[in-house]
Amino acid sequence: MPADRISVRPAASAGPAASGTSAPAAVDLLRPAARGITVTAATPPAGSRAALPRPVLVLGIALVLAASVAASVRIGAADVGYADVGRAFGVRLGLDVTPLPPLADSLVWDLRLPRVLMAALVGAALAVCGAVLQAVTRNALADPYLLGVSSGASTGAVAVVVLGVGAGALGVTGGALIGALVAFGLLLALLRRSGPDSVRIALTGVVVGQLFTALTSLTLMASADADTTRAVTHWLLGSMAPARWESVAVCAVVTPLGLTVAWLCSNALDAFAFGADTASSLGIGVRGTRTLLLVVTAVLTSVAVATVGAIGFVGLIVPHGVRFLTGPRHRVLLPCSALVGAVFLVWTDALARSVLAPRELPAGVITALVGVPLFLLVLRRRGAL
Amino acid sequence: MRITVEGLSWAAAGTPVxxxxxxxxxxxxxxxxxGPNGSGKSSLLRCVAGLRVPSAGSVRYGGETIRCWDxxxxxxxxxxxxxxxDADGELRVADVVGLGRTPFRSRWRGPDATDRAVVAAALExxxxxxxxxxxxxxxxxGERQRAHIARALAQQPWALLLDEPTNHLDVKHQLELMELLASTEQTVLVALHDLALAARYCDRLLLLHHGRLVADGSPADVLTSERLATVFEVDAGLTTDALGHPSISYRGPLRLSSRSPLEGVS
Structure with a gap:
């Protein structure tokens, strides 16, 4: 029986005829018995696609993100200087600085900062979920809402706002989170018999989404007044305005965890490119990996949607744009998508609160308005348009 | 690596294949x-490759049953x-061949020097x-097909299982591929449509008909005009060529029913 590890040489009697005992210099693929040999020959140069080494690229985008967060804290209906931001931080770090007036301090610390951080976390989560679902379903049009999670969230939110389900205890966020998870539970239940086949995931997700969209509309039509409808519509288009430290804390725990799990599945995501059989023949436990990734994306999306609504487009275009930059390998694609998604949403949210200041636009409107031309540009440069 | 299959059956949605x-x-x-289309070649290959769980019987690699293997x-x-x-997207050829290193890579690490050298060797x-x-x-x-085979070699496997790998290849690449398969130390099980290629390059042939193994032996033993008539429904003559391989000349399809396909068309 050939041994299971590369480093162990199989017994010559069981394995293919043993190759010579001296280690050949080149890799002889046609002699599997030679695979214990460590290759010392000069390795070919890495792919020429990325002009920048990958760590530099990741670090570069991370710096852009940090700068974006810092810059966008200043932007909004009320002008805030860097000095003010520094003072708000300094006071909390116990430094000897003059505190801001309570109103300005509250603006910076309780509204602006959680909002910017939330945008970064949600942008990262949505972009990675999009990239993961595009690989899992082998569908370039997949986005985080493909699983019907956002429709479930809106049903939950509407149930709380309009019908008063759960009274005050739940809140819109709690209701939306429960709705999202119920929708995802239904999806998993429907997929239980057939297994998470890539086409079935997409079709079942669409069906679940339609069901919950209908329930939302039904509830709104049946019992909401104009004001409630407008409030709910605003929430549905997505806005960072409801972000507070509590919701940021939840996202700050869930998002990095989910992103790490997804990143650790990078090899599997790459292997899905040629379908389930090829992935399986490459040693991927297809069913288990797909289910794990569905759970991760559903939880990430649910947490994001529950707080800030269904912000469209980030999860669809950011992965495509980043693929153009990094190539399709998920080990690099996922971290870069997370960072670019974060930068993108931080800036679109800054635009959303400053373009028509003091009135605020839904972030989903801006993501589409900014995203569509960017996406067309990417398509054009790839020669697909 | 010895591959042993015993009493293997597999059904798709209740239909035995x-x-x-x-x-x-x-x-x-x-x-x-x-075997002709639908004779169960692909399904048998997938069972042997551990991609389908047989409804009965066992598959053994080197004497060990793979039922419990991950x-x-x-x-x-x-x-x-x-x-x-097939895949859509921007994968490069080197990326595709690099997929063959997946079973040797931990979740935490990217491709290392060995991976790159093996991929380079497979490409070459x-x-x-x-x-x-x-x-x-x-x-x-044809280039895609060759990339897939390079990917399989990058897996440095003990055995290669291939489902009609000569599809899409021009004659030269067909012959090169079959020579490659015949020259490897690896155990090779290859589903083929081209009987002449099979006769020329395989040590042994298996013939499937309606999911059953109806012949197993040397090319000269398996390829007879009676079998070509009953299994493939073709009228063919067999001779032995200068190299000692069976050579097939087709005279045409056999009409098992008395009606010609054009009859009844008014």
């Missing part, structure tokens, strides 16, 4: 799997090349070195 197949492939043998352990022993597996073996940076969609069907 593979029925009670038993075979034993010695280490290093190159075995061709023949996908990764199987992938370290056997490489499988699907019939025209299939004459793809110059195409390493080409995006997948820009490849011809």
């Amino acid at each position: 593979v029925r009670d197949v038993g075979l034993d492939i010695a280490p290093g043998e190159t075995v061709g799997l023949l 996908a990764r352990r199987i992938a370290r022993h056997v490489a499988f090349v699907e019939q025209s597996a 073996r299939l004459g793809l070195t110059g195409l390493a940076d080409r995006p997948w969609p820009s490849l011809s069907g």
Whole structure:
């Protein structure tokens, strides 16, 4: 029986005829018995696609993100200087600085900062979920809402706002989170018999989404007044305005965890490119990996949607744009998508609160308005348009 | 690596596709799997590759049943090349071949020097070195097929299982591929449509008909005009060529029913 590890040489009697005992210099693929040999020959140069080494690229985008967060804290209906931001931080770090007036301090610390951080976390989560679902379903049009999670969230939110389900205890966020998870539970239940086949995931997700969209509309039509409808519509288009430290804390725990799990599945995501059989023949436990990734994306999306609504487009275009930059390998694609998604949403949210200041636009409107031309540009440069 | 199959059956949605197949492939043998469309070649290959769980019977690698093996352990022993597996997206040829290193890579680490050297060797073996940076969609069907086979070699498997790998290849590449398969130390089980290629390059042929193994032996033993008539429904004559391989000349399809297909068309 050939041994299971590369480093162990199989017994010559069981394995293919043993190759010579001296280690050949080149890799002889046609002699599997030679695979214990460590290759010392000069390795070919890495792919020429990325002009920048990958760590530099990741670090570069991370710096852009940090700068974006810092810059966008200043932007909004009320002008805030860097000095003010520094003072708000300094006071909390116990430094000897003059505190801001309570109103300005509250603006910076309780509204602006959680909002910017939330945008970064949600942008990262949505972009990675999009990239993961595009690989899992082998569908370039997949986005985080493909699983019907956002429709479930809106049903939950509407149930709380309009019908008063759960009274005050739940809140819109709690209701939306429960709705999202119920929708995802239904999806998993429907997929239980057939297994998470890539086409079935997409079709079942669409069906679940339609069901919950209908329930939302039904509830709104049946019992909401104009004001409630407008409030709910605003929430549905997505806005960072409801972000507070509590919701940021939840996202700050869930998002990095989910992103790490997804990143650790990078090899599997790459292997899905040629379908389930090829992935399986490459040693991927297809069913288990797909289910794990569905759970991760559903939880990430649910947490994001529950707080800030269904912000469209980030999860669809950011992965495509980043693929153009990094190539399709998920080990690099996922971290870069997370960072670019974060930068993108931080800036679109800054635009959303400053373009028509003091009135605020839904972030989903801006993501589409900014995203569509960017996406067309990417398509054009790839020669697909 | 010896591959042993005993009493293997597999059904798709209640319809039996593979029925009670038993075979034993010695280490290093190159075995061709023949049969008309729908005879169960692909399904049998997938069962042997551990991609389908047989409804009855067993598959053994080197004497050990693979029923309890996980996908990764199987992938370290056997490489499988699907019939025209395709992807959209911007994968480069080197990326595709690099997928063959997946079963040897931990979740935490990217490709290392060994991976890169093996990929380079696999690319070279299939004459793809110059195409390493080409995006997948820009490849011809034949180049894609060769990239898949390079990917399988990058898996450094003990056995290669291939489902009609000569599809899409021009004659030269067909012959090169079959020569490669015949020359490897690896155990090879290859489903083929081209009986002449099978006769020329395989040590042994298996013939499937309606999911059953109806012949198993040397090309000269398996390919007879009676079998070609009953299994493939063709009228063919067999001679032995100068190299001692069976050579087939087709005279035409056999009409098993008395009606010609054009009859009844008014």
